[in-house]
Amino acid sequence: MPRISNALIRHARSIDKLLPPLLRPCRELRAAQNELRWLREHAAKVASTRNAKVRDTLLRNLVLERAKGKPLQYLLGSEYFGDLQITCRPGVLIPRQETAASVAYLARLVRQAEELPPELRVLDLCTGTGCIPLLFHDELAATRKDVRSRYLGIDISRDAVHLAHYNLQKVWRQKAYADKSVTAFVQADVLIDPFDDQNAGMPCFKAALNHYRQPPFWDILISNPPYISPSGYWSTTTRSVRLFEPELALLPPPNPDASDTERGDVFYPRLLSIAQHVEAKVVLLEVADLDQAHRVARLAQDADFFDGIEVWRDWPDQPNDAEPVELDGFPVIGQGNGRYVLCWRAQGAPWLGKDVVAKAETEPLSHYSLQPTFIYRPPSKIPL
Ligand SMILES: C[S@@+](CC[C@H](N)C(=O)[O-])C[C@H]1O[C@@H](n2cnc3c(N)ncnc32)[C@H](O)[C@@H]1O
Structure with missing residues (x-):
């Protein structure tokens, strides 16, 4: 994998100081910018009822986890x-x-x-x-x-x-x-x-x-x-x-x-x-x-x-x-x-949408009678 140049890291930092850590998993500036935008939107949504300091801390933690390689989908939740x-x-x-x-x-x-x-x-x-x-x-x-x-x-x-x-x-x-x-x-x-x-x-x-x-x-x-x-x-x-x-x-x-x-x-x-x-x-x-x-x-x-x-x-x-x-x-x-x-x-x-060409003969599986012995019931309230 090619190394990320110092020039690119400096350029990324001049745009936003949270961008350089995202270059590691993203490899490209544009991809890192997209991810930072999504993480910022996510942090704003999660911390919507809290103050700006909480939101910024959350965003920093998300960026650090992403820099360690945690998939974006687990961080954004979907x-x-x-x-x-x-x-x-x-x-x-x-x-x-x-x-x-x-x-x-x-x-x-x-x-x-x-x-x-x-x-x-x-x-x-x-x-x-x-x-x-x-x-x-x-x-x-x-x-x-x-x-x-x-x-x-x-x-x-x-x-x-x-x-x-x-x-x-x-x-x-x-x-x-x-x-x-x-x-x-x-x-x-x-x-x-x-x-x-x-x-x-x-x-x-x-x-x-x-x-x-x-x-x-x-x-x-x-x-x-x-x-x-x-x-x-x-x-x-x-x-x-x-x-x-x-x-x-x-x-x-x-x-x-x-x-x-x-x-x-x-x-x-x-x-x-x-x-x-x-x-x-x-x-x-x-x-x-x-x-x-x-x-x-x-x-x-x-x-x-x-x-x-x-x-x-x-x-x-x-x-x-x-x-x-x-x-x-x-x-x-x-x-x-x-x-x-x-x-x-x-x-x-x-x-x-295929033509019907029957090649296989199938036996009816009359011996296959299944009795219910266990039915999984999910909890009525599923934690988020
Ligand atoms: C490749 S993932 C596919 C998940 C999902 N269908 C998808 O396409 O994203 C394989 C899934 O098989 C489940 N699995 C592994 N061994 C299994 C087994 N012996 N019986 C039933 N499910 C199994 C895993 O828990 C996992 O969720």
């Missing part, structure tokens, strides 16, 4: 995800723009479908702040007042589930949606076998899927799981991410028997098997890059359950102007890095 302002707190991953782009794109495809089920059921595994179901609903509700949707977000982290509930309440208050959609967030470990009734200390996944006390069938399954391999963690993440964002959200659990690549991929076989059990018609799985996308697409193909599979780059709505345009026969669409694998079955093809 990040935009599509049109939604999602509250962010340390301990829960900050939502990324690439995730928002693919989720919004999927919702826009689905909302153009001529026919959708009267209740569209969307399952989000590893939900974090709850940003994915909240954005999907926001996009769907924008034009499809005829469709009721039901969402379930599941995460292993209690802090994430609390925050997702908080975001749900905030977004519904701000947006004042008129539709009768329902959203719930439940704590569970998705790596636990869904046929296991119990596991120590954690609400079981089987019961979580049964949260609505209805057959646990889901039309769309979306997941942005932890997918970074141990070597990728050191080579592809920034120091700020490693110091301040939760490892639980980024790195799959340790496994001495797995290679580096296998550890990064550990969630995908489980997610694909869940997709099969809940009879998902459309599945969207986030990945780190084209290599992982290729491996996940092959896993999905081997599951012999889907009728179509394609790879999405970061910006799937943009024309693909880079090689490859296909990977082993899987079309690659959009611009940027490999980011998602989309799989669909014949029933879901019209929701995506």
